Amino acid sequence: MQSANLPSPTPAASDPELAALSAGGDAAAFEILMRRHNRLLFRTARSILKNDEDTEDALQEAYLHAWRSFAAFRAEAKVSTWLVRIVVNEALGRLRRRGAQVIPLRAADGFDEPPEEQGPEDDADRGPERMVMQGELRVLMEKRIDTLPDVFRTVFMLRAVEELSVEETAAALQIPEATVRTRFFRARSILREGLSRDIDFAIGDAFAFAGGRCDRIVASVLARISEDRESSRS
Secondary structure, eight states: OOOTTSOOOOTTSOHHHHHHHHHTTOHHHHHHHHHHHHHHHHHHHHHHHOOHHHHHHHHHHHHHHHHHHGGGOOTTSOHHHHHHHHHHHHHHHHHHHTTOOOOOTTSOSOOOOOOSOOOGGGOGGGSHHHHHHHHHHHHHHHHHHHTSOHHHHHHHIIIIISOOOHHHHHHHHTOOHHHHHHHHHHHHHHHHHHHHHHHHHHHHTTTOOOHHHHHHHHHHHHHHHHHHHHHHHO
């Protein structure tokens, strides 16, 4: 039940206000919080679990844990930070329960080199997912190469794709070797700039959190909250 001295929740309410309302049992306030932080928390869990279905399950459990723990929330912490910690703990806990090796997120950045010998099943470069990714990158690269100015594109094709030497390229195009070097350098610079922009745009859409997924997670959590309430009354 919503506390009498707290305002009704609105999308413009601050996180601390919504947290206070949620602590008082206001599911509408909690829904606003979930929708506000769904993408952040989904991507956080997804970075650990690397599977959309497992991530949705973990996120729902994390939300339920948060709903039941709001009384312990301390205002000195950001609500988003508190929620991230909960979803990280839930995701890592799932990995541990599977028996997976879990590297603490606070661990140092130095990691051991992977073993040089791998079995056919463990060779990431030969796996189907890797092959699909390489195919997508190839298509992206081909499109970018097609956008190069003609004089740069031909040099790049001969030097990088066909792997001709500077001398061979210069002879084939009947241009000085210095020109081959200059155009090849410029072509690579143009490609890097273009691919960098492509990657920047792609990062913004990585693990897209579409409205359907957001609605599904929120509805599932609210339904379970309602079940908890019904159970407590019986």
